Amino acid sequence: MHTQAAKTNGRPAGWKREFGGKLSIILGKDGVIYAEDELIAYDCDALTGYRIKPLFVVLPKTTDEVSRVLRLCYEEGVPFVPRGAGTGLSGGALPTEEGIVISLARMNRILEVDIPNERVVVEPGVTNLSVTAAVSAYGYYYAPDPSSQIVCTIGGNVAENSGGVHCLKYGVTTNHVLGLEVVLPDGGVITTGGKSPDHPGYDITGLIVGSEGLLGIVTKVTLRIVKKPETVKTLFAAFDRIEDAGASVSGITARGVIPAGMEIMDSLCIRSVEEAVHAGYPVDAGSILLVELDGPAAEVEAQMPIVEEVLKGHNANEIRIARDARERDLFWKGRKNAFPAMGRVSADYYVQDGVIPRSKLAEVLGRIGELSREYGLSVGNVFHAGDGNLHPLVLYNAKIEGEHEKALELAGKILGVCVESGGSITGEHGVGNDKKRFLPLMFDENDLDTMNLVRCAFDEKGLSNPGKVFPTPRTCVEQGTKPYREHPLQKAGMGEMF
Numbered sequence: 182m183h184t185q186a187a188k189t190n191g192r193p194a195g196w197k198r199e200f201g202g203k204l205s206i207i208l209g210k211d212g213v214i215y216a217e218d219e220l221i222a223y224d225c226d227a228l229t230g231y232r233i234k235p236l237f238v239v240l241p242k243t244t245d246e247v248s249r250v251l252r253l254c255y256e257e258g259v260p261f262v263p264r265g266a267g268t269g270l271s272g273g274a275l276p277t278e279e280g281i282v283i284s285l286a287r288m289n290r291i292l293e294v295d296i297p298n299e300r301v302v303v304e305p306g307v308t309n310l311s312v313t314a315a316v317s318a319y320g321y322y323y324a325p326d327p328s329s330q331i332v333c334t335i336g337g338n339v340a341e342n343s344g345g346v347h348c349l350k351y352g353v354t355t356n357h358v359l360g361l362e363v364v365l366p367d368g369g370v371i372t373t374g375g376k377s378p379d380h381p382g383y384d385i386t387g388l389i390v391g392s393e394g395l396l397g398i399v400t401k402v403t404l405r406i407v408k409k410p411e412t413v414k415t416l417f418a419a420f421d422r423i424e425d426a427g428a429s430v431s432g433i434t435a436r437g438v439i440p441a442g443m444e445i446m447d448s449l450c451i452r453s454v455e456e457a458v459h460a461g462y463p464v465d466a467g468s469i470l471l472v473e474l475d476g477p478a479a480e481v482e483a484q485m486p487i488v489e490e491v492l493k494g495h496n497a498n499e500i501r502i503a504r505d506a507r508e509r510d511l512f513w514k515g516r517k518n519a520f521p522a523m524g525r526v527s528a529d530y531y532v533q534d535g536v537i538p539r540s541k542l543a544e545v546l547g548r549i550g551e552l553s554r555e556y557g558l559s560v561g562n563v564f565h566a567g568d569g570n571l572h573p574l575v576l577y578n579a580k581i582e583g584e585h586e587k588a589l590e591l592a593g594k595i596l597g598v599c600v601e602s603g604g605s606i607t608g609e610h611g612v613g614n615d616k617k618r619f620l621p622l623m624f625d626e627n628d629l630d631t632m633n634l635v636r637c638a639f640d641e642k643g644l645s646n647p648g649k650v651f652p653t654p655r656t657c658v659e660q661g662t663k664p665y666r667e668h669p670l671q672k673a674g675m676g677e678m679f
């Protein structure tokens with residue numbers, strides 16, 4: 182574990198006290214956390230292996246307060262880290278030792294519910310599940326549903342472009358965010374997009390969704406909500422071999438059926454989940470595939486036999502369809518509690534997040550099994566199979582010297598396999614602090630420089646969530662006009678640039 186204390190290197194004596202005083206003029210005394218023991222609560226996100234205490238934590242209540250705090254940071258050159266609920270798994274909300282954390286927890290109001298236009302406008306600290314709660318009575322819901330949805334915030338979802346079990350059919354966060362209000366790192370406030378579906382000019386909304394807090398602080402979000410489907414049917418199929426569950430996923434989509442969600446769990450996860458929440462999963466199965474179909478009743482009735490046929494064709498030895506809403510919720514409760522339930526099997530585990538083309542599921546799962554045997558560490562697999570978004574859970578014992586490092590190495594090798602098979606180093610947990618070293622597996626220097634140009638256009642001083650995402654420190658001073666370098670595809674004679 183790495184723990185660092187806050188720093189005020191190079192600042193005159195008394196600067197920290199004075200700066201804290203300026204913050205409390207903007208936010209009031211109860212809007213700033215100074216006490217060392219209270220700052221501990223903010224020293225990490227859900228990736229708890231890295232901890233840094235910030236100088237202060239501030240809790241603004243309005244866009245104007247966020248703007249004034251960022252203006253002050255800009256004038257004094259103080260870095261800042263936005264924070265929602267701190268459930269991120271890539272160290273995105275990890276503080277910087279010379280800066281402050283800006284918690285959006287108090288900006289948690291639902292500002293507008295506009296049913297005729299199917300829109301909801303919220304502040305960033307609103308939790309994901311509260312959006313659905315606000316519109317449920319009207320027959321609507323908010324589709325992206327990360328497993329952490331009870332606590333994670335819409336601001337965090339926007340920054341990470343979060344996904345969830347129902348994103349296969351309905352799309353991830355970016356497909357549901359229509360407009361934003363953002364405070365830029367110099368304190369300026371911009372609005373992007375809006376309630377209507379298309380806006381002229383650059384798609385700045387699309388740029389900010391998934392930018393991991395590097396372009397400013399999101400203070401207002403316009404979301405699309407969708408009508409609850411007429412019918413929902415959920416089943417799980419049990420298999421001896423996880424490879425068969427994986428092959429069923431592309432088998433189902435190849436038959437023209439796009440379920441609302443398809444999730445796989447391996448035997449290790451099934452057993453721990455069953456012990457924890459008694460979801461009714463068969464504990465002796467090698468793996469299970471959860472499939473949810475939704476839509477008009479006639480469509481779901483027509484699709485169900487196709488799904489069953491594919492599952493049987495891939496050696497499913499049990500298929501159980503939820504009899505009612507209660508049983509359906511139980512099936513999903515099992516899946517959504519898979520990460521915490523793993524705590525029963527192993528005190529320490531590392532959650533990896535990678536993506537592969539779903540047609541490669543069977544092959545990649547086999548490779549993960551080989552790596553697990555090679556390293557002598559168990560790997561639990563629970564994942565959004567329809568999107569090819571893997572979440573291997575690498576189990577280890579932190580008390581055994583060197584095992585944490587070994588687990589990280591194994592998790593890194595899994596990402597290598599994902600990229601080799603045409604996938605990505607992250608599906609939904611973001612790059613943050615943890616994965617920046619893997620970015621060069623996917624991007625060359627030209628690609629990274631281009632991303633940095635965008636960052637510099639928003640944040641020339643590099644104050645917004647510094648040290649995240651980019652593998653090597655890139656400042657905006659050296660950015661300027663870059664000498665042209667050939668792209669690797671050009672060098673290999675496989676492409677031309679016009």
Ligand SMILES: Cc1cc2nc3c(=O)[nH]c(=O)nc-3n(C[C@H](O)[C@H](O)[C@H](O)COP(=O)(O)OP(=O)(O)OC[C@H]3O[C@@H](n4cnc5c(N)ncnc54)[C@H](O)[C@@H]3O)c2cc1C
Binds near residue numbers: 335339340
């Ligand atoms: C048990 C568990 C299950 C999970 N399941 C899923 C899942 O199914 N799908 C999924 O996608 N993720 C999942 N996650 C990861 C995490 O919940 C998501 O990434 C979530 O979106 C983070 O939201 P948060 O409010 O906790 O953000 P934080 O962790 O506080 O912050 C995440 C990032 O967003 C930035 N940020 C936060 N608020 C703002 C803002 N207002 N403006 C600009 N930047 C901001 C932060 O700086 C940081 O970089 C899971 C995590 C856990 C612990």
